[in-house]
Each structure stands twice: as structure tokens, then as C-alpha cells.
Amino acid sequence: MRRAPYEQPMTVDQLKGLLKKFDTNGDGKLSRKELxxxxxxxxxRFAGLKAWSAIHHADVNKDGVISDEEINELAKHIFKWLKI
Structure with a gap:
């Protein structure tokens, strides 16, 4: 697996902040496309497949999007891929 090119390690909280910036329609949720x-x-690599996997893992109520209540689990899941 490729390592993300960061100069400093990212924390889970920083990752959550970054993910929230991609809520392009401003509904407070992350769709698979936004993710x-x-x-x-x-x-x-394979961002589309990983987005599907992450939503499948973190979307507790199975509504197809990641809400604010589910973002912690999403960030922890993605953090493993970053290996930082």
C-alpha cells in the first residue's frame, strides 16, 4: 500500500476536519461521491472502491451517507489506510 505524502503525521481529528470540508452540498453529510x-x-489509490468500503463500514443506519454521528468511525477506518 502506498503511503500518503505528508510532511507531518495527521491525527484522526485532523482527518475528520479534512473530510468535513468535502461536504460540497452543505447538508452536513458525506455522500460516496464526496468521500x-x-x-x-x-x-x-482506488478511491472509489475505498469510498464504497468506508461507507459500508461506517454507515450504521444504512442511509447511504455518513452523518456527523458516524464520522468518527469513518475517520478511524480511513486512518488505517494512511498508515501515518
């Missing part, structure tokens, strides 16, 4: 763009910005 895919966030993962691309982190230089992760």
Missing part, C-alpha cells in the same frame, strides 16, 4: 473526492485528495 471519493476526499480520498483522492489524500492520494489514496
Amino acid at each position: 471519493k473526492e476526499a480520498l483522492k485528495s489524500l492520494h489514496l
Whole structure:
């Protein structure tokens, strides 16, 4: 797995902040498309597949989006891919 090119390690809280910036429609939730763009910005390979996997893992209520209540689990799941 490729390591993301960061000069300083990122914390889970910083990752959550970054993910929230990709809520382009401002509804307070992350769609799979928005998450895919966030993962691309982190230089992760197979961003579309990883977005699907992350939503499948973190979307507790199965509504297809990640709400504010689910973002902690999402960030922890993605953090493993970053290996930082």
C-alpha cells in the first residue's frame, strides 16, 4: 500500500476536519461521491472502491451517507489506510 505524502503525521481529528470540508452540498453529510473526492485528495489509490468500503463500514443506519454521528468511525477506518 502506498503511503500518503505528508510532511507531518495527521491525527484522526485532523482527518475528520479534512473530510468535513468535502461536504460540497452543505447538508452536513458525506455522500460516496464526496468521500471519493476526499480520498483522492489524500492520494489514496482506488478511491472509489475505498469510498464504497468506508461507507459500508461506517454507515450504521444504512442511509447511504455518513452523518456527523458516524464520522468518527469513518475517520478511524480511513486512518488505517494512511498508515501515518
